[in-house]
Amino acid sequence: MSIEQPDTTLAQATELLRDWLPNQRWFSGRSSADEVRLVAATLLRESDPAVWHVLVETSRNGQRDVYQVPLSIRPELVERLEYVHVGQTDGGHVYDALHDKDASTAILEHFTEGGRDLGDLVFRAEDGAELPVGETALAMPVEQSNTSLAYGDVALLKVFRRIQPGLNPDVEVHAALTRDGCAYVAPLLGWIDGRWTGSDGVTHEASLAMLQTYLTTASDGWALAAASVRDLYAEGDLHADEVGGDFAAESHRLGEATAHVHQSMAHALPTGQFDAADLATRTDRLIERLDEAVTVVPELEPYLPNLREQVNELRRLEQPVPTQRVHGDFHLGQVLRTAVGWKIVDFEGEPAKPLEERTALDSPIRDVAGMLRSFDYAARYLLITDYDHEHPAYDQITYRANEWAKRNREAFCDGYAKTGAGDPRDVPVLLTAYEIDKAVYEVVYEARYRPAWLPIPLAAVERLAEATPK
Numbered sequence: 245m246s247i248e249q250p251d252t253t254l255a256q257a258t259e260l261l262r263d264w265l266p267n268q269r270w271f272s273g274r275s276s277a278d279e280v281r282l283v284a285a286t287l288l289r290e291s292d293p294a295v296w297h298v299l300v301e302t303s304r305n306g307q308r309d310v311y312q313v314p315l316s317i318r319p320e321l322v323e324r325l326e327y328v329h330v331g332q333t334d335g336g337h338v339y340d341a342l343h344d345k346d347a348s349t350a351i352l353e354h355f356t357e358g359g360r361d362l363g364d365l366v367f368r369a370e371d372g373a374e375l376p377v378g379e380t381a382l383a384m385p386v387e388q389s390n391t392s393l394a395y396g397d398v399a400l401l402k403v404f405r406r407i408q409p410g411l412n413p414d415v416e417v418h419a420a421l422t423r424d425g426c427a428y429v430a431p432l433l434g435w436i437d438g439r440w441t442g443s444d445g446v447t448h449e450a451s452l453a454m455l456q457t458y459l460t461t462a463s464d465g466w467a468l469a470a471a472s473v474r475d476l477y478a479e480g481d482l483h484a485d486e487v488g489g490d491f492a493a494e495s496h497r498l499g500e501a502t503a504h505v506h507q508s509m510a511h512a513l514p515t516g517q518f519d520a521a522d523l524a525t526r527t528d529r530l531i532e533r534l535d536e537a538v539t540v541v542p543e544l545e546p547y548l549p550n551l552r553e554q555v556n557e558l559r560r561l562e563q564p565v566p567t568q569r570v571h572g573d574f575h576l577g578q579v580l581r582t583a584v585g586w587k588i589v590d591f592e593g594e595p596a597k598p599l600e601e602r603t604a605l606d607s608p609i610r611d612v613a614g615m616l617r618s619f620d621y622a623a624r625y626l627l628i629t630d631y632d633h634e635h636p637a638y639d640q641i642t643y644r645a646n647e648w649a650k651r652n653r654e655a656f657c658d659g660y661a662k663t664g665a666g667d668p669r670d671v672p673v674l675l676t677a678y679e680i681d682k683a684v685y686e687v688v689y690e691a692r693y694r695p696a697w698l699p700i701p702l703a704a705v706e707r708l709a710e711a712t713p714k
Contacts, residue, residue: 253335499659
């Protein structure tokens with residue numbers, strides 16, 4: 245259809261989105277957009293409910309973003325869909341189609357082997373992929389920057405909400421790892437590409453969604469680690485290796501899985517290295533972030549000289565540092581324990597960062613540092629939520645938390661090294677620099693959004709500042 249002359253229902257629905265979008269977790273702003281402009285619309289189904297695939301461009305304080313909002317339109321108000329009711333138009337009631345079971349099946353119907361063009365959309369399928377045609381869709385309850393649909397227990401469709409031009413890293417990396425035979429990710433089945441013309445008059449293309457095998461037996465890594473820590477706290481007089489829920493063996497296996505994924509990424513995707521000049525540039529940027537963080541969180545000030553000294557050691561590395569594509573946002577919430585072992589998910593990187601930064605080559609040690617910081621969070625967060633400094637067992641539990649974190653950090657690195665991918669501890673200067681960068685990022689985040697949790701990364705900053713450069 246012509247976006248310059250949208251039908252009345254779509255025009256009215258677009259206007260409704262102006263106030264509806266800011267209430268969604270995946271919307272980047274907290275107030276209504278100054279403007280919402282329809283930039284692409286493709287009819288996926290005419291019958292009740294009618295289903296439109298819609299891309300809109302929003303404007304807030306001069307910043308323009310594109311969002312994917314598939315819509316279903318029904319003649320009557322449906323009580324079970326009230327929580328995703330966008331509003332009413334002359335053509336009927338408008339809903340978020342991803343939460344409308346009858347509507348979301350229309351998306352899957354357009355996947356065919358070899359790919360299919362439909363309006364501004366291209367549905368692509370991996371060769372030989374078994375597509376879950378006929379399965380009922382169910383929106384998963386957790387939404388952050390994306391929305392995921394489970395088609396039975398067969399496939400998961402991850403729909404990217406905020407769209408950036410270009411190939412999404414999650415699609416790119418899953419395609420590469422699937423074709424490389426990597427056993428530590430959910431195989432890619434297909435994906436959707438789309439195009440639109442923005443207010444700048446430029447036509448853009450981007451990845452819109454990714455279809456992959458559904459890991460039905462999976463348990464979240466953070467939940468498993470947290471359960472282990474809770475068991476430890478309940479047995480206050482036992483050490484981490486004496487508790488029934490000891491997590492170290494799983495951390496070891498997770499280290500192995502991480503190394504295998506890094507090896508597969510290096511085999512299937514570009515690689516490079518940081519030479520002396522690159523390391524100097526990287527050091528400058530890390531120190532800039534340190535200095536910026538202190539202006540936000542003055543509590544960092546006492547540690548700044550030592551942190552700068554630690555980071556500056558990067559300049560003195562005599563050997564080049566191998567680089568490759570990495571996960572980019574690696575933590576316990578990005579790994580799933582299945583009946584056949586650990587699987588790594590969400591290779592999109594940090595969605596708030598520009599695409600070129602998320603796809604830039606980096607040292608795999610960046611991912612290792614992210615996971616080591618995640619172990620620290622898992623060990624200490626109950627100290628914030630369930631205990632306070634006046635609790636009679638606080639000091640003992642703090643000691644046990646530090647013990648648990650150290651035990652699992654070491655087990656993860658041992659597992660990583662076992663694969664032959666190299667021991668992350670072999671270049672301590674590099675690992676420390678990446679840990680410092682991550683911990684300082686966490687300090688700023690917690691100070692802004694979750695002040696009660698600030699002691700967790702501040703304790704890590706203190707530990708890292710006291711380390712001796714090697």
